[in-house]
Amino acid sequence: MNRALTLIRRRLIGGIFVLLIVVIGTFLLLETAPGDAVDAYIASTGGDAGMIELLRHRWGLDQSVLTRLANYLWALLHLDLGQSVTFSRPIRDVILERLPNTLLLMGSATALSFGLGSALGIYAGARPGSVRDRFLSIGSLALYAVPGFWLGLVLIIVFAVDLRWFPIGGIESIASGKTGLDRAVDIARHLVLPVSALGFIYLALYLRMMRAGMAEVWRQDFVLAARAKGLSRRRIVLAHVARNALLPLVTMLGLQSAQMLGGSVVIESVFSVPGLGRLAQEAVAARDIPLLLGIILVSAVMVIVINLLVDIAYAVLDPRVGASEASA
Amino acid sequence: MNPLRRFLGTPEAVAGAIILIALFAMALTAPLIFPGDPQAIAGPALLPPFQDWLLPLGTDRLGRDVTAELFHGARTSLAVGLAAAAAALVIGAVVGTLAGFAGGLVDEVLMRVTDAFQTVPSFLLALAFVSIVGPSLGVVVAAIALGAWTGPARVARAEVLSIRERDFVASARVIGMHPLEIAFREVLPNALPPVLALSSVIVAAAILTEAALSFLGLGDPNRVTWGGMIAEGRAVLRTAPFLSIVPGIALVLTVLGVYLAGEGVVETTAVRRSLS
Numbered sequence: 001m002n003r004a005l006t007l008i009r010r011r012l013i014g015g016i017f018v019l020l021i022v023v024i025g026t027f028l029l030l031e032t033a034p035g036d037a038v039d040a041y042i043a044s045t046g047g048d049a050g051m052i053e054l055l056r057h058r059w060g061l062d063q064s065v066l067t068r069l070a071n072y073l074w075a076l077l078h079l080d081l082g083q084s085v086t087f088s089r090p091i092r093d094v095i096l097e098r099l100p101n102t103l104l105l106m107g108s109a110t111a112l113s114f115g116l117g118s119a120l121g122i123y124a125g126a127r128p129g130s131v132r133d134r135f136l137s138i139g140s141l142a143l144y145a146v147p148g149f150w151l152g153l154v155l156i157i158v159f160a161v162d163l164r165w166f167p168i169g170g171i172e173s174i175a176s177g178k179t180g181l182d183r184a185v186d187i188a189r190h191l192v193l194p195v196s197a198l199g200f201i202y203l204a205l206y207l208r209m210m211r212a213g214m215a216e217v218w219r220q221d222f223v224l225a226a227r228a229k230g231l232s233r234r235r236i237v238l239a240h241v242a243r244n245a246l247l248p249l250v251t252m253l254g255l256q257s258a259q260m261l262g263g264s265v266v267i268e269s270v271f272s273v274p275g276l277g278r279l280a281q282e283a284v285a286a287r288d289i290p291l292l293l294g295i296i297l298v299s300a301v302m303v304i305v306i307n308l309l310v311d312i313a314y315a316v317l318d319p320r321v322g323a324s325e326a327s328a
Numbered sequence: 329m330n331p332l333r334r335f336l337g338t339p340e341a342v343a344g345a346i347i348l349i350a351l352f353a354m355a356l357t358a359p360l361i362f363p364g365d366p367q368a369i370a371g372p373a374l375l376p377p378f379q380d381w382l383l384p385l386g387t388d389r390l391g392r393d394v395t396a397e398l399f400h401g402a403r404t405s406l407a408v409g410l411a412a413a414a415a416a417l418v419i420g421a422v423v424g425t426l427a428g429f430a431g432g433l434v435d436e437v438l439m440r441v442t443d444a445f446q447t448v449p450s451f452l453l454a455l456a457f458v459s460i461v462g463p464s465l466g467v468v469v470a471a472i473a474l475g476a477w478t479g480p481a482r483v484a485r486a487e488v489l490s491i492r493e494r495d496f497v498a499s500a501r502v503i504g505m506h507p508l509e510i511a512f513r514e515v516l517p518n519a520l521p522p523v524l525a526l527s528s529v530i531v532a533a534a535i536l537t538e539a540a541l542s543f544l545g546l547g548d549p550n551r552v553t554w555g556g557m558i559a560e561g562r563a564v565l566r567t568a569p570f571l572s573i574v575p576g577i578a579l580v581l582t583v584l585g586v587y588l589a590g591e592g593v594v595e596t597t598a599v600r601r602s603l604s
Contacts, residue, residue, distance in 0.1 A: 014440075014443070017440050017443075018440060018443045018444045018447050019444075019447075021440060021441055021443075021444035022444045022447060022448055025444065025448075029456060029457070029460060032460060032461070033460045138340065141584065141587055141588070142580070142584055144583075144587070145532065145579075145580050145581075145583035145584040145587060146576075146580050146583075147536050147539050147540060147543075147555075147576065147579050147580070147583075148540070149539075149540055149543050149555075149558070150539075150558055150572070150576035150579065150580075153558065153562060153565065153572050153573075153576070154572075154573065154576070156565065157565060157569045157572075157573075161565065161566050161569075255446075258446065258447060258448065258449045258450070259449065259450075259451075261449040261451075261452065262449035262450055262451030262452055263451065265449075265451055265452060265455065265540075265544075266451075266540045266543065266544065269544060280452060280455060281455075281544055284455055284459045284544070284546065285545075287459065289456070289459070289460060292452075292455070292456050292459065293456060295452065296448055296449075296452050296453065296456060299448065299449050299452055300444075300447045300448050303447045303448075303449070304447055
């Protein structure tokens, strides 16, 4: 357990450094943006030059770059991401309101791509070079080549417009008054298409990684030993080959989380899911740069946390991990 | 056996090569076959495909020739994909070489910056960059490269770490070469093959990112893009789904062609694929 704690501490310190770099990066982006928060505010509300001066002073925008960076960091330490001009509300509140939908979408899509992807990967990797292996490899590559937003549109055309099996967008029926289980079922129905669009794109990644990992494991001596023992092929595949090839996929889960978040921007836009991604698109449309950068910061924190969790899971699953770091 | 024949030995690679050749042909001949502005009105609005042999793929909501747009869109997709990938590979190779060769604090700082770039979803970064600087072809290329250089940087660094211990590097030091000269003239060229092996994946990702950016309305407004065409077609998704489907198929084929040809090249040159 001590080993895992050392690992977590190291990762946490690393994460804080990374976060600091991200914060400075977003601050620089904010600085390069033409116009500042006051301009955006005045553009939406109107006001004279005196008003502009007053607001610049009140929001601390007339100070030096370093002072403003310090103010920005200080505010972030208090979890204050600033004010969104578009929503006339604190950015933190707007983001927190949208976050659960994105987490739900991402979590379900990850479960789909990881679960189905590794299962198909095992199926393909059980007989390397067979027809089904080749078919699945090429099929997954084709799937990986599909743009997520386009797959989303195709799913809408087929399953929402033509077949009318699923709603066309949104997260739940508006003003349906549903509660409890009814509401959960309603949300699940709304999520089927976006989760499929997001999950199927990344499924290929896990399938191919699982398959490649199994191909490596097949060549190892302990598989030969298992064969020599006379174990059934099924048992060798599941208990020996697949099990050992599964670990790298867990790491991929963390690495992919940033990609998944990026992918959910377009998917949420296609399906009008009121999540973080759609918020990002709204921020772009309204040219609300502080809101956009707030979303980036929150995403970075999410990615760091997810990777930390994955590291912990990995340390629990594989006793070799972190052993050297802990003893060092 | 010569490399070309070996490359053509796998059916996947052949399929990839055919797709890419067709695509380059489309991109290169677009101004010849469809001179003039592809965004000009060419016929009645919402003409379905295969009705008029002069407008084989029909027209969009505003009566623009879908075939012409498709051909011109190939130019944008290829140009952005190749330019962004090239930029990402160059940045990645330089950063990775510097980090791996210098070691110590330089390495530490550069790798933490790499971590930071990998932590921020690259699509969100591109979105923010384009919406701040303003959409144009160069900005879109830069925005995509900004999120794509980290993979090559890690691979280059790992490769440089093993190369810098070799004898020829030691002898370059002995004859008094400048460390930067050693890093970029002796070490970097030797570290390139595994970095270049990433190029097909990066080109493919760049094409998809460009399409997604244009789909959200952040492409160069003066150019036809497949992503933009799909977004256009979305408004008439119920009545004219082909307007969204056709450019999407072009995108899928393009990216698939890049993957297949890339895998063929990697297998032919027998470069060990390194995962980023």
